[in-house]
Amino acid sequence: DAGITQSPRHKVTETGTPVTLRCHQTENHRYMYWYRQDPGHGLRLIHYSYGVKDTDKGEVSDGYSVSRSKTEDFLLTLESATSSQTSVYFCAISDSVGNQPQHFGDGTRLSIL
Amino acid sequence: KNEVEQSPQNLTAQEGEFITINCSYSVGISALHWLQQHPGGGIVSLFMLSSGKKKHGRLIATINIQEKHSSLHITASHPRDSAVYICAVILPFNTDKLIFGTGTRLQVFP
Numbered sequence: 256d257a258g259i260t261q262s263p264r265h266k267v268t269e270t271g272t273p274v275t276l277r278c279h280q281t282e283n284h285r286y287m288y289w290y291r292q293d294p295g296h297g298l299r300l301i302h303y304s305y306g307v308k309d310t311d312k313g314e315v316s317d318g319y320s321v322s323r324s325k326t327e328d329f330l331l332t333l334e335s336a337t338s339s340q341t342s343v344y345f346c347a348i349s350d351s352v353g354n355q356p357q358h359f360g361d362g363t364r365l366s367i368l
Numbered sequence: 369k370n371e372v373e374q375s376p377q378n379l380t381a382q383e384g385e386f387i388t389i390n391c392s393y394s395v396g397i398s399a400l401h402w403l404q405q406h407p408g409g410g411i412v413s414l415f416m417l418s419s420g421k422k423k424h425g426r427l428i429a430t431i432n433i434q435e436k437h438s439s440l441h442i443t444a445s446h447p448r449d450s451a452v453y454i455c456a457v458i459l460p461f462n463t464d465k466l467i468f469g470t471g472t473r474l475q476v477f478p
Contacts, residue, residue: 296470297372297454297456297467297468297471298456299468300465343409345411356401359410359413360410361410362410364409
């Protein structure tokens, strides 16, 4: 299995609080992604990174920010969490674009009350 | 309308049955992923293919680019195959952007 660790695995917090999710990889892969998974929707891309300090928005980026100061870490921040951000969040990594598979972390279940 | 549609949404089978899960898409793609998500939540890549057919153990994936359709087959299904199977397409032009289907939930009973 690709070395991807997401933390925390579960979190419950209140509306309006800041939340940071961490994705850590040991594969030295260039590309990293944050997705959210909700019932009735396929996985949707929040933000992605194509290198240290290089990030871009995905299709559902509103309310989220990311940072990548080291190759191995990709942080997802909810500055002021809302109940609509209750979801399961997945990090993924890949070595190159095109025909290379992405490898996924085990997910973080986030509940905003 | 979703750009990636899977059918059926839910599927139950008896152990030993032959399973087919379908994926249709409406956009141009460079390749297609089949992924497996177990009840614990982790997502594993099963196949990535851009043409023809691939086989791994009891799993077979086919794709018809002209018809914009892919199928995932499971032969001699087993309860441990119970999972959600997700189809995802990779957009062309040297991108790693994936568009995901909503998944097919498979339950195989002994």
